[in-house]
Amino acid sequence: MQDAVTTIAATSGSVAQGGERLRLIWRNIFPFIVVGAIWEIVAWTGIFPRRLFPTLEEVAASFVHLTVTGILPHHAFDTLVRLLTGFALAALIGVSLGVLMGRSRRAEDILLPLVSICAPIPGLAYAPLFLLWFGLGNISAVLLVGFVSAFPIIFNSWTGVKAVKEIWVRSAQAMGADDRRLFRHVIFPGALPYILTGLRLGLAQAWRILVAVEMLAAVPWGLGWLIFGARKFLNTDIMLAGIVVIAVIGLALEKLVFQKIENYTVVRWGMVSS
């Protein structure tokens, strides 16, 4: 899936003159103004009850209010901590299992059937089971996020290790690399583009699941819980503010974290073109 923002950035790079740049910014903002205006009109006409369809000012006001009082940052912080813990767990286990499966035929034979049976079940379907086993709260949420996001990481690391060119391995061996150096200098860098793709997919998955899990697992803080709890009091403005924060964090994870990592590693090594 091609990413839209990179495409826009790529086209903007070639026409980086002042006027052009302004036009580009305008072009990207214009659709939002149109949609925002339609939203405002619908909200003001009162076709829908104001409680359910707040104006943008109300959403902005509750966003500012929640941010200033520190409630929104607290929710966001807890969500991020859960995300990172679960994802770190998934990355650690996923990459090691995947690499092991790619390197050892025996591990592959044993683990692949298990992984392929568990992977196609939607992650959230496991949620009630995890809640029964590990109780409501943080442990369930983190474990489920880790469990679910491990699958794309395992699959991609496995494919990546298997896709390392045979000729690289053999030439490294011919030049006298031992097992450890073969792994560190040939197999790992060779598999890295795949592993990074897996991590990226895993993080996206973790993020999607986490929001839902927070709704189900009754955690005291968290963005998913914020929007779910707001439903009870018909606080649509708080819900929309929460959704905006979720969208911004999702976008930031993708743009700031993964593209940076990719630029530092595989692009610099010339494994993929930037």
Add this chain to the structure above:
Amino acid sequence: MTETAERRRSFVRGALALLAAAAVYEALARSGYFAPALLPTIPSIAKTLIGSIADGTMIEHAAFTLYRVLFGFGLAIVVGVPLGILMARFTPVENFFLPLISALMPIPSFALVPLFMLWFGIGNLTTILIVFYAATFPIVFNTWSGVRTVNPIWLRAAGAMGADENKLFWKVIIPGASPFIITGMRQSFLRAWIAVVGAEMIAASDWGLGWVIFDAKEFLNADVMLASLVVIGLIGFAFERFVFGSLERMTVLRWGMMRAAKS
């Protein structure tokens, strides 16, 4: 070692691993260390599964879930493919929709469930719309990039052979973009399948596989949960394998756009 012997050994090892995992699970379940309500034995899960299929409840749940997922997915195709094609063919359309889509895409579909519940109530409409939301973006993106990457030589060749706009579109662009479109549908279906289970859990109605699992939690029916998990896994797997596999065979593989994977 010959190829077949090696393959047989892989198969035996895989089967043994599955058996071993099942045996460990069974031993844990029978050890009495965990409450049997939380960790039912495999025979009891099987009995629940067969019982609920026999009396039709599981089939009805599955039918509701399938109806929701297919309705939403169909809607996503009807909206997503034309939108993707329009975006690829007309720059103003692309300029308008691309920023919007990029902003909406990182919002997990589940985040919208509470909002949709307030707006559209509990039940089919909310679930279908959530599925639609989850499924549309991959289709739009893949269609868009598929149409854009149609080999320009083909377009020029067809033009030189006197194809008009209409023919160019149906005979060159659509088949040329179809591998991307089908990949998009595949990704979409996967997301739709995830979304439907989640939406059914949160926006609880009376039927649906997601709802069964969540409802079973209240009564500690772990056997029902595991049985529904099996059904969910099987349906997802069947769609991936049979529906999209045969769709691919009928279209892009026959047209020689893509080679079948070796294994």
